[in-house]
Amino acid sequence: xxxxxxxxxxxxxxxxxxxxxxxxxxxxxxxxxxxxxxxxxxxxxxxxxxxxxxxxxxxxxxxxxxxxx
Numbered sequence: 001x002x003x004x005x006x007x008x009x010x011x012x013x014x015x016x017x018x019x020x021x022x023x024x025x026x027x028x029x030x031x032x033x034x035x036x037x038x039x040x041x042x043x044x045x046x047x048x049x050x051x052x053x054x055x056x057x058x059x060x061x062x063x064x065x066x067x068x069x
Contacts, residue, residue: 009025015062021043025057026049037054
């Protein structure tokens with residue numbers, strides 16, 4: 001079973017390393033070959049979007065999930 005269920009809309013992640021920033025999951029989608037990706041918006045600039053593989057968000061050397069308030 002995929003760990004995609006661990007990533008849901010509204011979750012907030014902090015990118016580790018220089019120039020990281022805080023990102024919020026807008027939507028989770030599956031592409032034509034079955035890979036799951038998350039479209040994300042930057043918390044301090046909601047017009048800035050990026051799409052990442054779910055595996056990248058689950059990599060603890062790249063991102064950490066923020067505790068929701």
